[in-house]
Amino acid sequence: MRRFLSLTLSLILLAGCSPSQPADRQVDLSQPPAQSLEVPPPPPEPEPEPEPIVAHLMVGGDVMSHTPLTDDCYVAETDSYDYTHVLQFAAPQLALADYAAANLETPLAGGQHSGYPRFNSPDELAWNIREAGFDLLSTANNHTKDKGMEGLFRTLDVLDQAGVAHVGTYRSQEERDASHGIHVADVGGISVAFLAYTYGLNGFRIDDDLRFSANLFNLDYYTTLCNPDYQLLEEDMAAARALETDLIAVIVHWGNEYRTQQNVHQENLAQFLVGQGADLVLGGHPHVLQPYMTVTAPGFDGQEREGFVIYSLGNFISNQNFADDPWQDLATKTTVILDLELTKTPEGDASLTDVRYTPYYMLHRNRQPVGERRHLVNVHQAMAEYEAGDSELIDQRAYASLQKALDLCHEVLGPEGDRPSE
Numbered sequence: 001m002r003r004f005l006s007l008t009l010s011l012i013l014l015a016g017c018s019p020s021q022p023a024d025r026q027v028d029l030s031q032p033p034a035q036s037l038e039v040p041p042p043p044p045e046p047e048p049e050p051e052p053i054v055a056h057l058m059v060g061g062d063v064m065s066h067t068p069l070t071d072d073c074y075v076a077e078t079d080s081y082d083y084t085h086v087l088q089f090a091a092p093q094l095a096l097a098d099y100a101a102a103n104l105e106t107p108l109a110g111g112q113h114s115g116y117p118r119f120n121s122p123d124e125l126a127w128n129i130r131e132a133g134f135d136l137l138s139t140a141n142n143h144t145k146d147k148g149m150e151g152l153f154r155t156l157d158v159l160d161q162a163g164v165a166h167v168g169t170y171r172s173q174e175e176r177d178a179s180h181g182i183h184v185a186d187v188g189g190i191s192v193a194f195l196a197y198t199y200g201l202n203g204f205r206i207d208d209d210l211r212f213s214a215n216l217f218n219l220d221y222y223t224t225l226c227n228p229d230y231q232l233l234e235e236d237m238a239a240a241r242a243l244e245t246d247l248i249a250v251i252v253h254w255g256n257e258y259r260t261q262q263n264v265h266q267e268n269l270a271q272f273l274v275g276q277g278a279d280l281v282l283g284g285h286p287h288v289l290q291p292y293m294t295v296t297a298p299g300f301d302g303q304e305r306e307g308f309v310i311y312s313l314g315n316f317i318s319n320q321n322f323a324d325d326p327w328q329d330l331a332t333k334t335t336v337i338l339d340l341e342l343t344k345t346p347e348g349d350a351s352l353t354d355v356r357y358t359p360y361y362m363l364h365r366n367r368q369p370v371g372e373r374r375h376l377v378n379v380h381q382a383m384a385e386y387e388a389g390d391s392e393l394i395d396q397r398a399y400a401s402l403q404k405a406l407d408l409c410h411e412v413l414g415p416e417g418d419r420p421s422e
Helices: 002-017 067-072 124-132 148-162 173-177 208-213 230-242 264-275 326-333 379-387 396-413
Strands: 053-063 099-104 136-138 165-167 183-187 190-198 247-253 280-284 289-298 304-313 315-317 334-344 350-364 374-378
Touching: 053 190, 053 280, 053 304, 067 374, 099 183, 099 190, 099 247, 124 148, 148 165, 148 208, 165 183, 165 190, 173 208, 190 230, 190 334, 230 247, 230 264, 247 264, 247 350, 264 280, 264 289, 264 304, 289 334, 289 396, 304 334, 315 350, 315 374, 326 334, 326 350, 326 396, 334 396, 350 379, 350 396, 374 379, 379 396
Parallel strands: 053 099, 053 315, 099 136, 136 165, 190 247, 247 280, 280 304
Antiparallel strands: 053 334, 183 190, 289 304, 334 350, 350 374
16 A cells, blocks of 8 residues: 555656646647748849940041131140130030040141141140040041151151040051051940041152051042042951941041032042941031931942941131131031931941031130130030020120021031930
């Protein structure tokens, strides 16, 4: 009996030492264990559709520095030259470009500066034109040899020092042979091959052993100026096509001065260049604006081709003055910055997709101090400031000239292209 009680007491004590399971945590062993659920990974994000590349190539006309303009850029305190005030109103638009080009119609030969008829401009022009936003200058024009071969070669050295690309003239046969004188530029992700040519050199000749130094599209470049060197152009354009760039642009110095319409020689050469693969033909030399249009031509491959041609961009900066001819005075002071929208599709096809321009006017203020006499003004901006009473540059007479310049741009180029750059 005593053993039985002892065993019973032990069992009771053992039961009291076991922790009781809370009701809400008890496991019903009669149910099978729950299966773990695997969450499937989210579907992959769809690949974004490739976007086309859109870039803006801006083009200006002839960069010239006649003596009054050079004098206005002289800084006596430092015995140097500064074109910043001349270019300050164009620089904001050029800042919107992916790439900008113009024609440098003056040697940078060092020594004594001079204006028309044999130009020689201060070296500072190269730095200031670069600071304003230009990336490339054509150096092939009728003033290329104004200061001899030494001036031609030195101009290229100065441009190199200033960080400005150049096309159209060369220091050696090897330099031209490197790519048939072609400069390839990255225009906002679109590759463009640039070539440049001039009709002649104002009667100057180049020795046969230096013929490489300037791209001349006429065989009779020092006489009658009417016999194009088609073999040279064909070879250079074939070399440009072989580079397989997205587009080809040709800068051409041609045409009749002070005429707002192209001549038949320009039209024939434009068709030839487009047929040889030029997508853009950018003209200069007449010192006034000439029209732009799409040109069609039979191509080198037997297929019809199309290309954009502007026959003349007029002057960019200059100091031509025709007091006895009001129309010519106005026309040589009126210019534009051409804004060419280039688009490359995801499939790799590139084309010109929009053309617009901004009118500019070379303002002369002869009674002002040096450094304040010459300004290339944005016509729309300058007119708006005058109308708002906020202009320090424009008076009633200048405003009337701006209105005439605007009318001239619309007459020659058409009003539909007069739209601000974006």
